[in-house]
Amino acid sequence: MMTQANAPLATQMPAEWRDFFALTKPRVMSLVVFTGLCGLLAAPGSIHPVIGFTAILCIALGAGGAAALNQWWEADIDAEMKRTAARPLPQGRMRREDARDFGLFLSGVSVVVMGLAVNWLAALILAGSIVYYAVIYTIWLKPRTPQNIVIGGGAGAFPPLIGWVAVTGDITLMPVLLFAIIFIWTPPHFWALALFVQTDYARVGIPMMPVVAGEKSTRRQIFGYSIALLAISLAPWAIGGTGAIYGIAALVLSVAFLFLAVPVAFRTAGADDRMAPEKRLFAYSVFYLFTLFAALVADRLILA
Amino acid sequence: MTPEEEAEFLRRRKSRNIALGLILLGFVVLFYMITIVRISD
Numbered sequence: 001m002m003t004q005a006n007a008p009l010a011t012q013m014p015a016e017w018r019d020f021f022a023l024t025k026p027r028v029m030s031l032v033v034f035t036g037l038c039g040l041l042a043a044p045g046s047i048h049p050v051i052g053f054t055a056i057l058c059i060a061l062g063a064g065g066a067a068a069l070n071q072w073w074e075a076d077i078d079a080e081m082k083r084t085a086a087r088p089l090p091q092g093r094m095r096r097e098d099a100r101d102f103g104l105f106l107s108g109v110s111v112v113v114m115g116l117a118v119n120w121l122a123a124l125i126l127a128g129s130i131v132y133y134a135v136i137y138t139i140w141l142k143p144r145t146p147q148n149i150v151i152g153g154g155a156g157a158f159p160p161l162i163g164w165v166a167v168t169g170d171i172t173l174m175p176v177l178l179f180a181i182i183f184i185w186t187p188p189h190f191w192a193l194a195l196f197v198q199t200d201y202a203r204v205g206i207p208m209m210p211v212v213a214g215e216k217s218t219r220r221q222i223f224g225y226s227i228a229l230l231a232i233s234l235a236p237w238a239i240g241g242t243g244a245i246y247g248i249a250a251l252v253l254s255v256a257f258l259f260l261a262v263p264v265a266f267r268t269a270g271a272d273d274r275m276a277p278e279k280r281l282f283a284y285s286v287f288y289l290f291t292l293f294a295a296l297v298a299d300r301l302i303l304a
Numbered sequence: 305m306t307p308e309e310e311a312e313f314l315r316r317r318k319s320r321n322i323a324l325g326l327i328l329l330g331f332v333v334l335f336y337m338i339t340i341v342r343i344s345d
Contacts, residue, residue: 013309014316017323050337057334117338 015094022088023071023099024064024106032063032159038293039163039178042300047167051118055166058114059159062126065106066155069134072099081200103134122166129158143205146212153186160293174241177232181292184229188222188261189285195219196275196282215269223265230254233292242296243303249295253288260284
């Protein structure tokens with residue numbers, strides 16, 4: 001909640017450029033840029049480096065704009081949670097409407113530049129991803145359903161699809177499968193974290209799965225998604241969209257994912273539990289996504 | 305506003321203006337290059 005005490009400071013002092021930069025969630029943006037770049041590099045065909053750079057820049061700007069809109073909307077909630085209380089808006093370092101305008105401006109610029117410089121289908125999907133994250137996820141579904149992480153995973157899944165479409169100009173099964181991989185990967189990745197990090201989501205009324213459905217159910221669902229991830233990660237190879245480099249990497253990585261998910265799925269944490277299996281699965285899930293997409297690009301660059 | 309606050313106000317505004325100027329310059333260069341690439345297509 002933006003308190004009355006710090007509101008005057010925000011209205012008197014102009015926010016620093018660092019605060020605007022922080023609004024874009026730079027750490028999330030780095031993953032967005034990486035997966036977007038992988039989609040762009042793995043797509044069949046070629047793109048001029050300047051146009052390719054512009055496409056990635058627009059994906060990053062769009063993600064930054066959506067993140068700013070997310071923080072504008074959730075400023076009250078962010079102020080109540082330890083993890084987010086230091087953000088520019090809860091700290092009163094910036095006026096709330098400045099964050100909104102900045103988010104709208106970044107979103108608009110990213111879509112228009114993508115359309116003019118790259119292609120309009122990529123721009124349309126980018127616009128859709130921004131609306132999906134800022135409106136459908138942040139405003140509508142996050143406070144209403146424990147499936148919020150499943151739905152939110154869709155927002156993170158757009159970049160490789162957009163990167164791919166920037167090159168090809170059309171949507172085929174392959175980029176949709178890349179979307180599906182990140183979509184299915186997100187719930188076990190996030191819920192593994194949610195099991196060992198005590199967040200204050202419950203206190204601010206955000207229905208996270210471990211709180212609403214309970215720890216046992218969350219653990220079972222992590223296992224279910226891990227099986228689905230094994231299947232979906234192999235699909236690009238199965239349909240002939242990639243070669244053996246990706247196929248073998250996907251098989252090894254996803255079997256290891258499942259292997260690490262088993263102890264998480266079928267145990268009950270006791271008091272003073274160090275949650276080692278959950279921490280291991282979370283750390284591995286980050287490595288998994290980076291390596292899987294790197295293998296996809298390597299497959300294309302070496303075997304194509 | 306005290307003199308210290310005013311100095312801080314001016315410092316922040318200046319750093320923001322510099323950042324904005326650099327971003328605009330970057331976009332000018334980017335659009336120039338996009339135009340060259342598009343024309344040569």
